Amino acid sequence: MVRSIGKLVVIGVGLIGGSFALAMKRAGLVSQVVGVGRSAENLQRAIELGVIDQASHDPALAVQHADLVLVATPVGQMGRVFDAIAPVLPAQAIVSDAGSTKGDVAALMRQHLPKHLGYCVPAHPIAGSDRSGAVAAQYGLFEQRRVVLTPLADTQPDAVAAISHWWQASGATVFTMRPDEHDAVFASVSHLPHLLAFSYVDMIRQKADAERCFDFAATGFRDFTRIAGSHPEMWRDISLANRDALLADLHAYQAQLAQLTQWVEAGDGEALEQMFEQAREARTRWHQGFGKN
Incomplete structure (x- = not known):
């Protein structure tokens, strides 16, 4: 009851x-x-x-x-x-x-x-x-x-x-x-993605040809940036409240971006494809189980 x-x-x-x-x-x-x-x-x-x-x-x-x-x-x-x-x-x-x-x-x-x-x-x-x-x-x-x-x-x-x-x-x-366990998990799978979406859209906004870029943006841009339409005050507070866990993931992502930059600069298609494949497999496994638990 x-x-x-x-x-x-x-x-x-x-x-x-x-x-x-x-x-x-x-x-x-x-x-x-x-x-x-x-x-x-x-x-x-x-x-x-x-x-x-x-x-x-x-x-x-x-x-x-x-x-x-x-x-x-x-x-x-x-x-x-x-x-x-x-x-x-x-x-x-x-x-x-x-x-x-x-x-x-x-x-x-x-x-x-x-x-x-x-x-x-x-x-x-x-x-x-x-x-x-x-x-x-x-x-x-x-x-x-x-x-x-x-x-x-x-x-x-x-x-x-x-x-x-x-x-x-x-x-x-x-x-x-535990509260600390929760905050570490959600820094990775929720808080960081929101920061990245906001930051990416703002980067496009600041480009000299921003209007033209937005005009040609399609479904990939829509799907990647959907959460950049979220409540700014709420996400400001979340970012500051979970600062330590979020900073750890931001630094890890910066290292990943640095590695990605090196591969693109070197024209290392093999490294890029291997990372893309590993990421795709991980995302596919997650998506197959999404909503089942």
């Missing part, structure tokens, strides 16, 4: 927070959803779309009598949010998040919610998109997706179990990692 949520407070009503609210509504697991955000227009749209039932600009007011508080803001805003809600959180209200980095979120929870750590469950739903705002929220977003939980040493097992059940009810598969 999945525990129900009397009052769900979603702070940051966008793709992830809004879609989670919709999933809980569809599953019949929530009685009331209150959305919190800075934009009155976005909150009004969320009400019109049935994503939330009530709106507030005040996190402290909204979390009173809450059973679950999901903080789905950019990670750079979470410290202020935790600080605001700390004095008024109900004693057993579960606090979770949807950030793409976990070491910093765990540290912020320890700093701002020291008396509430038993009910803090950092989480990362792996269901990103280049869309944002309440209009991006959708039913079924988390079906056959993964959610990583990184509980604190102080987190109560029943709080972890409750969050796990709710994410499973949304259609997701739940995994547990």
Whole structure:
């Protein structure tokens, strides 16, 4: 039997927070959803779309009598949010998040919610998109997706179990990692690709013939750069929050680029083809298993 949520407070009503609210509504697991955000227009749209039932600009007011508080803001805003809600959180209200980095979120929870750590469950739903705002929220977003939980040493097992059940009810598969393990993995497979896409598009933008280049860009450019349409504030915060792991991968990629440059300069087609083949095989193996676990 999945525990129900009397009052769900979603702070940051966008793709992830809004879609989670919709999933809980569809599953019949929530009685009331209150959305919190800075934009009155976005909150009004969320009400019109049935994503939330009530709106507030005040996190402290909204979390009173809450059973679950999901903080789905950019990670750079979470410290202020935790600080605001700390004095008024109900004693057993579960606090979770949807950030793409976990070491910093765990540290912020320890700093701002020291008396509430038993009910803090950092989480990362792996269901990103280049869309944002309440209009991006959708039913079924988390079906056959993964959610990583990184509980604190102080987190109560029943709080972890409750969050796990709710994410499973949304259609997701739940995994547990240490925060540092999570951040190293996602620096490689999520954070670095976003930085590369942003940087590459900006390089094209600065070219003297940028307009002509963009005019002739086709499906390869579209597929490679899709994630450069993502939320700039969110990715600024992620880049800085996961700095150490991301720097390690940036340095490794710089070494790879240096090697690639040498091969092109030397006209070493054999080395290029061998690397291309190895990369293609690795990507094919990944793609064949994608979505099956």
